[in-house]
Amino acid sequence: MSIQQQKRPRFLRHTRQREAILRVLRMTHEHPTADWIYQEVRKEIPHISLGTVYRNLKILTEMGEAQEMSYGSSYSRYDGDPRLHYHFVCDDCGRIEDLEMPLVEGLEAKAAEWTDGRIESHRLEFHGLCRECNGR
Amino acid sequence: MSIQQQKRPRFLRHTRQREAILRVLRMTHEHPTADWIYQEVRKEIPHISLGTVYRNLKILTEMGEAQEMSYGSSYSRYDGDPRLHYHFVCDDCGRIEDLEMPLVEGLEAKAAEWTDGRIESHRLEFHGLCRECNGR
């Protein structure tokens, strides 16, 4: 269940591909999928491969140049408590804790002022290191 | 990109399998994966299949008896804005909007009182229907 760090090169190089991917990422607010980015970059670099897109997205995410909107692990996890509550996720071991803290008052109402969608619920999740992973 | 509703039966039946899955789900706070639940239920119903577990988890989630901790869509989406900010996710069409709202003050400090992990960041996401999907 542990989320392993993989080996990273000692330094990063500038390549057309990486630059183009970052440019596409910066240029859109659509929260694109890897494949959408691939199609877009292909207009400029027709022979780029999807694998390269994935590799660079991962690197850019690790460098803090982008965010990947998904969970660290590849599979879904289920919570048998259907009530709205918050979670703490350990970014190292993947462990998820329920937080017993009270819900933040008026959060959805506040957010409603910033979108014209209809808000029906929310999800709040804290990330960091659990006690065990922090200790080592 | 649209998240389709699939056909549901007109009524649900009680089965040993469904009951066992729900019981396992209720019994743990570990936010298990489908496979973990499968292994657990297998102790009681050795011939249950993983497909059945997935099917029931989906149904239980739709019935509001459990939560699935992942995004509605199966692929990752990327955000070229690396700053911490909140999102609005349309549960119908999958569209994701950036919210320009200010960060909630003191949120991580508050949460830190309820866990012994070290909090380093958080993620807040509002769900509902975007304007277009709400209108139809």
Next chain:
DNA sequence: ATACGTGCAAACGCTTTGCACTCTC
């Protein structure tokens, strides 16, 4: 009797990876 649920295995589809080659530094 009806039609929902299950087991099994194959199919799916997004993502990752091995390998030989290319390109930065």
Next chain:
DNA sequence: GAGAGTGCAAAGCGTTTGCACGTAT
């Protein structure tokens, strides 16, 4: 020229699905 990055294709792997059979109502 060392080693990081790329393209291609195959492999990985969690999840879904088709089908024939079982079973709750």
